[in-house]
Amino acid sequence: MDLRLRGITHFYGDLEVLRDVDFGVEAGQIVCLIGPSGCGKSTLLRLLGGLERPAHGEILQLGAPPAGSLNPLTYVFQDFALLPWRTAAGNVSLVLEDHPLSRRERSEIVADVLARTKLSEFAQVLPRQLSGGMKQRVAIARALAVRPACLLMDEPLSALDSQTRELLLDDLVELWLRERFTACYVTHNLAEAVRLGHKVVVLSRRPGRIREIVEIDMPLEQRKHALAELQEQQSRLWELMREEAMAADRELADV
Numbered sequence: 506m507d508l509r510l511r512g513i514t515h516f517y518g519d520l521e522v523l524r525d526v527d528f529g530v531e532a533g534q535i536v537c538l539i540g541p542s543g544c545g546k547s548t549l550l551r552l553l554g555g556l557e558r559p560a561h562g563e564i565l566q567l568g569a570p571p572a573g574s575l576n577p578l579t580y581v582f583q584d585f586a587l588l589p590w591r592t593a594a595g596n597v598s599l600v601l602e603d604h605p606l607s608r609r610e611r612s613e614i615v616a617d618v619l620a621r622t623k624l625s626e627f628a629q630v631l632p633r634q635l636s637g638g639m640k641q642r643v644a645i646a647r648a649l650a651v652r653p654a655c656l657l658m659d660e661p662l663s664a665l666d667s668q669t670r671e672l673l674l675d676d677l678v679e680l681w682l683r684e685r686f687t688a689c690y691v692t693h694n695l696a697e698a699v700r701l702g703h704k705v706v707v708l709s710r711r712p713g714r715i716r717e718i719v720e721i722d723m724p725l726e727q728r729k730h731a732l733a734e735l736q737e738q739q740s741r742l743w744e745l746m747r748e749e750a751m752a753a754d755r756e757l758a759d760v
């Protein structure tokens with residue numbers, strides 16, 4: 506299933522947050538959203554997931570979600586959002602409990618996604634016994650359990666230390682190579698955007714407009730070993746963002 510945003514404009518009261526935003530998320534691709542603080546990236550994810558409706562414009566879902574999808578648009582949050590009293594398996598199972606599945610089907614799905622995210626041996630462990638990186642892997646397993654058409658990822662690595670972030674970044678690349686999942690991925694981290702994004706949507710400061718859409722053709726599996734080339738892409742993205750980021754900072758300082 507592809508997603509298309511057409512002419513998205515959004516307000517909170519009188520505050521115009523997004524203006525005339527157009528882009529697409531093609532099935533099997535990761536689209537990264539970057540832009541200065543407050544430019545409306547998380548708002549765009551909420552609009553994509555249907556949590557809010559845009560003031561103007563439309564979001565189209567083209568094609569069918571994967572067979573058996575229980576929640577086509579599924580969020581992965583920065584703070585993992587795990588229930589502390591449930592084990593890793595219990596947290597994953599939670600999102601299946603409102604669906605008409607037998608106990609056996611449920612445990613098969615849970616075992617499958619824990620295996621796919623290399624968490625099988627941690628199935629019975631509580632979140633407090635897990636590192637930040639492992640917690641986020643549980644959250645990703647939970648998201649995969651509902652067979653999403655598109656993962657809506659809001660800075661999923663930003664609560665982690667830099668080493669863990671790097672490891673999880675590798676895990677995400679590996680997962681994508683195995684499963685070709687579709688994602689719209691919000692980040693402040695340009696290195697993350699150029700490692701993961703097939704396309705990077707650069708937004709201007711508020712009201713967020715499309716500043717540029719940068720396609721990165723290099724296959725994901727090659728990127729880890731092509732850091733010099735990626736650095737060029739990253740510098741280009743930073744050039745696009747720098748003035749907007751400085752202006753956004755000045756605006757925040759004036760508030």
Ligand SMILES: Nc1ncnc2c1ncn2[C@@H]1O[C@H](COP(=O)(O)OP(=O)(O)OP(=O)(O)O)[C@@H](O)[C@H]1O
Pocket residue numbers: 517522540541542543544545546547548549711
């Ligand atoms: N529910 C809301 N009600 C009122 N204003 C809101 C609401 N949600 C967001 N905003 C405002 O809308 C603007 C965009 O917020 P949003 O969180 O989408 O930006 P962002 O680009 O994700 O920011 P950051 O990079 O800092 O996370 C901000 O000025 C924010 O204060």
